[in-house]
Amino acid sequence: MTENASRKENPPERRYWLDDKRNVTKIYRGLLVVCAGLFAADLLYDKHAKFAVEEWFGFYGLYGFVACVFLVLAAKQLRKLLMRSEDYYDR
Amino acid sequence: MIASLPPGLLLIGGALVVPFLRGWLRWAWMLALPVVGFADLFGLEHGVRVTVALFDYELQPVRVDRLSLAFGYIFHIAAFLGILYAVALNRTAEQVAALVYMGSAIGALFAGDLITLFLYWEITAVASAFIVWAGNTEASYRAGMRYLAIQVVSGVLLLSGALLQIAETGSIAFGQTGLQSLAGLLIFLAFGIKCAFPFLHNWLQDAYPEASPTGTVFLSAFTTKLAVYGLARGFAGEDILIWIGALMTAFPIFYAVIENDLRRVLAYSLNNQLGFMVVGIGIGTELALNGTVAHAFAHILYKALLFMSMGAVLYRVGTVKGSELGGLYKSMPWTAAFCIVGAASISAFPLFSGFVSKSLIMSAAAGDGLLFIWFVLLFASAGVFHHSGIKIPYFAFFAHDSGKRCKEAPLPMLLAMGATAVLCVGIGVWPEPLYALLPHPVDYVPYTTAHVVTQLQLLLFSALAFAVLMRTGLYPPELRSVNLDIDWIYRRGLPAAGRMLARASVPLRNALAFAGAQTALGFFDRMIRLAGPQSRMARTWQTAGMVGLILIVMAVYLVLALV
Numbered sequence: 001m002t003e004n005a006s007r008k009e010n011p012p013e014r015r016y017w018l019d020d021k022r023n024v025t026k027i028y029r030g031l032l033v034v035c036a037g038l039f040a041a042d043l044l045y046d047k048h049a050k051f052a053v054e055e056w057f058g059f060y061g062l063y064g065f066v067a068c069v070f071l072v073l074a075a076k077q078l079r080k081l082l083m084r085s086e087d088y089y090d091r
Numbered sequence: 092m093i094a095s096l097p098p099g100l101l102l103i104g105g106a107l108v109v110p111f112l113r114g115w116l117r118w119a120w121m122l123a124l125p126v127v128g129f130a131d132l133f134g135l136e137h138g139v140r141v142t143v144a145l146f147d148y149e150l151q152p153v154r155v156d157r158l159s160l161a162f163g164y165i166f167h168i169a170a171f172l173g174i175l176y177a178v179a180l181n182r183t184a185e186q187v188a189a190l191v192y193m194g195s196a197i198g199a200l201f202a203g204d205l206i207t208l209f210l211y212w213e214i215t216a217v218a219s220a221f222i223v224w225a226g227n228t229e230a231s232y233r234a235g236m237r238y239l240a241i242q243v244v245s246g247v248l249l250l251s252g253a254l255l256q257i258a259e260t261g262s263i264a265f266g267q268t269g270l271q272s273l274a275g276l277l278i279f280l281a282f283g284i285k286c287a288f289p290f291l292h293n294w295l296q297d298a299y300p301e302a303s304p305t306g307t308v309f310l311s312a313f314t315t316k317l318a319v320y321g322l323a324r325g326f327a328g329e330d331i332l333i334w335i336g337a338l339m340t341a342f343p344i345f346y347a348v349i350e351n352d353l354r355r356v357l358a359y360s361l362n363n364q365l366g367f368m369v370v371g372i373g374i375g376t377e378l379a380l381n382g383t384v385a386h387a388f389a390h391i392l393y394k395a396l397l398f399m400s401m402g403a404v405l406y407r408v409g410t411v412k413g414s415e416l417g418g419l420y421k422s423m424p425w426t427a428a429f430c431i432v433g434a435a436s437i438s439a440f441p442l443f444s445g446f447v448s449k450s451l452i453m454s455a456a457a458g459d460g461l462l463f464i465w466f467v468l469l470f471a472s473a474g475v476f477h478h479s480g481i482k483i484p485y486f487a488f489f490a491h492d493s494g495k496r497c498k499e500a501p502l503p504m505l506l507a508m509g510a511t512a513v514l515c516v517g518i519g520v521w522p523e524p525l526y527a528l529l530p531h532p533v534d535y536v537p538y539t540t541a542h543v544v545t546q547l548q549l550l551l552f553s554a555l556a557f558a559v560l561m562r563t564g565l566y567p568p569e570l571r572s573v574n575l576d577i578d579w580i581y582r583r584g585l586p587a588a589g590r591m592l593a594r595a596s597v598p599l600r601n602a603l604a605f606a607g608a609q610t611a612l613g614f615f616d617r618m619i620r621l622a623g624p625q626s627r628m629a630r631t632w633q634t635a636g637m638v639g640l641i642l643i644v645m646a647v648y649l650v651l652a653l654v
Contacts, residue, residue, distance in 0.1 A: 068556035
């Protein structure tokens with residue numbers, strides 16, 4: 001709160017491009033388009049695969065997506081087990 | 092004259108002069124040391140350069156080959172960049188400790204025998220503990236104590252292994268050691284502690300984030316990579332390293348996702364990157380070992396860059412907790428940009444250094460048909476982008492605007508970050524000079540259509556996962572918290588067990604007193620004094636300090652016994 005208050009007293013601050021939520025959405029949509037393009041790119045080149053699984057269409061993209069969703073959701077569950085208050089070791 | 096000095100000694104000796112120099116003269120002196128040391132490496136001829144007789148044994152303080160040289164170059168570069176960064180903060184004690192630490196780490200790379208290695212090994216341990224203490228907070232003092240105790244255990248294991256090897260084989264040489272003997276096993280464990288193997292890892296995440304903004308940059312480069320060098324020298328091709336390494340790449344990233352202190356996040360991701368190197372050592376082929384050395388080289392730079400950027404944030408804002416930060420790109424645009432270069436490098440984006448180094452290890456794993464390991468490494472590659480590549484820059488510089496406004500990082504920090512960033516991109520764009528330094532001939536082309544496209548798919552879909560989780564609100568918020576890790580055992584578990592034992596023995600003591608058993612009584616009184624709630628041992632840092640002290644005494648005793 002104090003930071004917000006002090007900001008108001010300062011001369012009007014420059015608005016950055018990213019301050020506009022619509023621009024963040026533009027980035028998000030851009031990322032979706034790039035990902036779709038990369039997914040489709042699997043039609044265009046030879047993978048020289050060492051493992052059969054690499055030949056699956058869009059394997060790397062799907063694996064990366066699933067891996068990260070799993071990582072984050074699993075870590076979120078781990079918090080229940082591992083997370084303590086910040087002063088845990090100081091008490 | 093200087094050329095005849097063993098590598099590293101120049102920095103150690105140079106450290107002694109530092110307290111007597113002031114102002115720009117001190118900085119010029121400190122910056123000159125790694126430059127001269129680096130130049131000296133080019134004059135070194137391969138082979139054993141110096142021998143010193145110690146009783147019946149021949150010490151080899153300087154042994155030069157492609158493996159030690161590759162690490163030697165990057166250690167000198169990291170020393171220079173770290174010192175340049177540290178010009179921003181004038182901390183004499185930290186500077187002296189850092190020079191001794193870096194010099195002894197360099198010396199250890201060129202140690203041809205186990206006794207010399209042990210000496211340098213212990214100097215790095217003690218000097219680096221002083222760097223942690225230079226953090227100058229209560230937390231850094233305690234963490235430094237725990238850190239020192241664990242580092243000294245590593246040293247004692249190394250010395251025990253060395254003495255056993257001497258007894259068994261009569262040789263003090265440090266070369267391919269293997270796990271067939273107890274001596275080899277002890278040395279392996281000594282390296283394993285410093286390399287932050289799973290369950291031996293927690294000193295790293297405990298201590299590194301407690302050092303000063305500049306101290307952590309020094310620490311991040313040397314200790315663990317010295318251990319990687321040791322493993323590559325002594326245990327290449329040991330299959331168990333493949334599994335240890337794979338585990339190291341995978342489990343720290345779960346912690347990294349939920350950790351709030353962004354320098355601790357980097358410490359977990361440091362652990363994850365070490366895993367890739369350890370896998371390479373375990374595979375042990377020429378391609379894999381090249382990958383390990385290349386990855387260590389690239390990693391030292393981008394990890395230093397990431398720690399520098401978070402150090403700059405800590406220096407300017409006073410905290411690196413993700414829960415407190417956000418929107419800093421407005422105040423620190425250059426730092427944000429350099430951080431993103433480090434993030435792209437650790438994530439192995441094409442045109443950045445991680446891309447040309449990690450892929451050697453991935454290819455070696457695939458070439459050996461290690462499908463499961465390859466899956467784990469690919470998971471860790473996606474994960475590292477997620478927590479280091481996105482989380483670090485996102486929560487520090489973007490996310491929701493915390494309203495915090497500060498000055499851009501000071502000029503020396505910006506110069507150091509800029510130079511490191513140039514190297515990260517330079518290696519990524521032009522990998523041939525790095526490949527030329529590797530221990531074995533390199534026949535590898537990183538930039539093929541398939542490699543670039545599949546890597547971009549992996550990374551951008553990982554970014555998409557982050558974006559989707561953020562926009563759906565599923566992403567766990569940054570919270571002020573600590574997460575329990577292995578250090579709980581010695582910070583909470585063991586002291587609690589000691590107190591319980593002491594409490595439980597009170598009624599027993601009274602019963603004994605009643606029965607008039609004086610000898611047993613004395614024992615119990617002593618134990619209660621030692622471990623009871625009012626005792627020194629009940630305070631954890633003192634336990635750690637005492638263990639350290641005992642181990643130092645043991646180490647000295649062992650040396651005397653050998654002589």
